[in-house]
Amino acid sequence: MQVSETLPELVPPVASKDGSSGHALQIERALIHAYGHFRDLPFERIDPGVTVFFGPNEAGKSTLFSFFYTMLYGIYPTSPEQHPYYPRDSRHLHGEMWYRTGDASLSRVERKLMSSA
Numbered sequence: 001m002q003v004s005e006t007l008p009e010l011v012p013p014v015a016s017k018d019g020s021s022g023h024a025l026q027i028e029r030a031l032i033h034a035y036g037h038f039r040d041l042p043f044e045r046i047d048p049g050v051t052v053f054f055g056p057n058e059a060g061k062s063t064l065f066s067f068f069y070t071m072l073y074g075i076y077p078t079s080p081e082q083h084p085y086y087p088r089d090s091r092h093l094h095g096e097m098w099y100r101t102g103d104a105s106l107s108r109v110e111r112k113l114m115s116s117a
Contacts, residue, residue: 025100026048026099026100028100028106029044029045030042030067030071030097031096035070035087036084037060038060038067078113080092080113096108096109097110
């Protein structure tokens with residue numbers, strides 16, 4: 001699947017009830033294979049309303065935000081040695097996300113950063 005690197009191209013504009021336009025994207029589920037300290041972590045049935053992730057300091061909230069951002073926009077930096085969330089064990093940074101856009105079609109994006117060594 002060819003994936004765009006910018007959200008406006010990835011998500012088509014939709015009109016809201018008040019006539020304004022914007023971009024609609026509903027994350028259905030995600031699977032973090034390896035990202036930062038997370039390993040094999042599934043997210044199923046994400047609420048279509050507002051979803052809040054909360055926890056104590058160092059629980060992984062910023063890591064989780066970075067994961068979703070990476071799924072939408074791509075992996076940066078592309079060097080494993082420079083990426084702050086590249087796993088330090090033998091796994092590669094890897095994740096998948098399923099989402100619906102304004103036309104309600106289900107799409108999947110998968111990103112994986114292989115070692116340069």
